[in-house]
Amino acid sequence: MFYGxxxxxxxxxxxxxxxxxEAENLLWQVISNKQLGLKFRRQHPISCFIADFYCHEAN
Structure with missing residues (x-):
């Protein structure tokens, strides 16, 4: 799940x-709860990086 x-x-x-x-919170309010039709995750670990926002469906 967390790609290493x-x-x-x-x-x-x-x-x-x-x-x-505050900026992350404002953006999260727009993209959370599949409001854009896709599920996003916040602060998602990928290898040795942390993506602020990540959508598995869109890679």
């Missing part, structure tokens, strides 16, 4: 989800 992310990356992503910026 280490435990440290996973913990950092969790910390970032709990400390969102």
């Amino acid at each position: 992310a280490s435990n440290i990356i996973f913990e950092n992503a969790k910390r970032l989800r709990n400390n969102v910026t």
Whole structure:
């Protein structure tokens, strides 16, 4: 599910989800709950990176 992310990356992503910026919060309000027809995830670990927003359906 997390494409090879280490435990440290996973913990950092969790910390970032709990400390969102105002801009991230505004964007999340628009893209959450499949309002655009796609499901998005916040602060999603991918290998050694953390994507702010990730849509598995769209890759």
